[in-house]
Amino acid sequence: MSATDINYDSSMSRWEPNARGRLEHAAMSLYVERGFEETTVAEIAERAGLAERTFFRHFVDKREVLFSGASELQALLVRTVAEAPASTSPIDAITAAIEAAGEMLGEHRERSRERQKVIDANNDLKERELIKLATLAAALAESLRQRDVKDPSASLAAEAGVAVFKIAFERWLLDRSERSLTQLIDESFRELRDVTSGA
């Protein structure tokens, strides 16, 4: 175990070795084994060898375990658009952002597959995932407007980017080949361009 695996839990005034990671791992195992609905926070804490109140210091509820990466993802997308050179076209700024997201997520295919299976089995979680994607699209459109891209171009480029992300991500989870998530994202952007130009 490396130093980065240790989180200092200030409210307990003692070290809790990687409490957050252990809780995430325990939650995902239980969601896959028993289903999301059937799993309680008490069971997650027990499986992780931690107290229930430790769970609630890291997560609002058992749903948040599946969505805690969303704000980090959104920050990365917005930052990448903001940092693109001024001469970059809207779709190239969006492509850079989606590629950055692909790099961030692309390391964990097995975990992403498990997460997707849990989400697909539960309507509330599927709704939450749709809201996440809509929120990301709105944030991307806003970051383009900050670069003086006018609407509807800003909204269209952002929605196109999120559509590509969603479809490339699904392909990546199903894909048995060695293609990376970023390769599939690039391919999907090209295919979107072809499809919208009537190819």
Added chain:
Amino acid sequence: MSATDINYDSSMSRWEPNARGRLEHAAMSLYVERGFEETTVAEIAERAGLAERTFFRHFVDKREVLFSGASELQALLVRTVAEAPASTSPIDAITAAIEAAGEMLGEHRERSRERQKVIDANNDLKERELIKLATLAAALAESLRQRDVKDPSASLAAEAGVAVFKIAFERWLLDRSERSLTQLIDESFRELRDVTSGA
């Protein structure tokens, strides 16, 4: 009142003059006046001058009043894609479908504005609207696959179409000009093509 305004209510074995339309109108007025949450089915029925059980013969709940057009819309989209000539490109089939939807919805701007205001004020309704759009995208992608369009082209064209629809619809609700919904849809498809090609 014309003959088409009369719905025969078979379960009561008597004529109920346009019960469904009266309930829709009463519900929308109350949602705008008091908010969706604060309105009860009993109040809707009373405003419409009908019994509460008449409401439940037409709608499952007060939310369905706002979404009862979704299945008709989906059927229109799917039918339009299916009926496009075999030589039509995926994006042209999707464009035809979204234009048909624009024609169906484009007659009722004031009512659509009211509906949107009600939806925007309520998170559950906003979620329901996102689910509706995701369901339409899935149905459009499936109707393209029925035409032997392969994925990811089918999914990308469908997602692009729904993005255009969403953005054109928002523009139309905000628009003070006389541009029709179908004009805005055509314009948005052109802008999407320009934006994805890097313009």
